[in-house]
Amino acid sequence: MTSTAQGPIAAVEARQLVKRYGVVRAVDGVSFEVARGEIFGFLGANGAGKTTTLRMLCGLLAPTSGTAFIDGIDIVEQPLLAKARLGYLDEDPFVHPHLTGREFLHFVADLYRMPRGAERQRRMERLLGLFELADRDGELIGAYSHGMKQKIGLASLLIREPPVLLLDEPTNGLDPRSARLVKDLLEELSSRGTTVLLSTHILEVAQALCRRVAIIDRGRITATGTMRELRAQAGNEQASLEDLFLKLTAGPESKELIERLLA
Numbered sequence: 039m040t041s042t043a044q045g046p047i048a049a050v051e052a053r054q055l056v057k058r059y060g061v062v063r064a065v066d067g068v069s070f071e072v073a074r075g076e077i078f079g080f081l082g083a084n085g086a087g088k089t090t091t092l093r094m095l096c097g098l099l100a101p102t103s104g105t106a107f108i109d110g111i112d113i114v115e116q117p118l119l120a121k122a123r124l125g126y127l128d129e130d131p132f133v134h135p136h137l138t139g140r141e142f143l144h145f146v147a148d149l150y151r152m153p154r155g156a157e158r159q160r161r162m163e164r165l166l167g168l169f170e171l172a173d174r175d176g177e178l179i180g181a182y183s184h185g186m187k188q189k190i191g192l193a194s195l196l197i198r199e200p201p202v203l204l205l206d207e208p209t210n211g212l213d214p215r216s217a218r219l220v221k222d223l224l225e226e227l228s229s230r231g232t233t234v235l236l237s238t239h240i241l242e243v244a245q246a247l248c249r250r251v252a253i254i255d256r257g258r259i260t261a262t263g264t265m266r267e268l269r270a271q272a273g274n275e276q277a278s279l280e281d282l283f284l285k286l287t288a289g290p291e292s293k294e295l296i297e298r299l300l301a
């Protein structure tokens with residue numbers, strides 16, 4: 039199941055996703071596709087609908103309407119099959135405070151029925167070493183710093199080596215060296231065929247890593263494409279991603295805001 043008459047099946051597809059909370063339309067008809075092996079950036083202001091979209095894509099949140107597919111598998115119709123193919127990092131990583139890092143990785147690996155054995159051990163040691171957590175062995179995750187929780191959360195996805203990663207602000211709270219490590223790791227994984235959909239506020243991360251981005255504003259996609267396509271859409275060949283982001287998301291210009299504040 040890798041292609042159709044229309045072309046290859048996307049690794050991730052959001053099709054007209056809607057999530058309503060009472061009268062609030064947190065996500066309002068979001069559609070996009072991410073190709074296999076692509077690093078795709080999902081950008082938007084606070085409250086734009088990024089986390090809600092990602093939670094629907096990974097099956098954590100039921101859409102009000104619309105569908106989401108992982109490798110062509112409907113996340114609502116066949117949740118176990120779709121979830122086996124993805125790793126999801128929430129903005130507030132789901133980690134177990136009463137386990138050590140090693141115990142938590144074993145716990146997740148057991149949940150996904152990874153065989154206990156040399157291969158699991160090898161991956162675990164490599165990840166703990168990579169994220170500089172190997173020497174915090176006896177410590178419970180509850181005592182970890184935010185950045186360390188972020189790293190053990192990421193390690194708990196990577197131990198399974200899923201083909202699709204959905205990451206909500208993966209570099210949030212990481213020091214510059216750890217953030218660089220995560221960026222390099224994602225590039226390496228992508229070059230080996232892993233698909234990465236990441237949300238971020240840090241536009242340099244998106245500009246450095248992502249081949250294509252989607253910009254979401256108040257629940258709706260306002261632009262999708264490569265930097266070149268976004269520049270063409272904004273009618274400015276020289277625009278940085280920050281210029282494009284500010285142009286394609288609503289709200290008064292910062293100069294106007296400052297003037298109003300100081301008036």
Ligand code: ATP
Nearest residue numbers: 059062064082083084085086087088089090091129
């Ligand atoms: P941030 O960058 O600040 O994390 P976001 O783009 O991830 O923001 P969401 O968390 O998806 O935004 O929120 C989108 C909208 O949905 C916001 O207006 C938020 O208040 C609303 N919302 C999210 N979750 C709920 C909920 N459980 N109940 C009611 N409203 C919600």
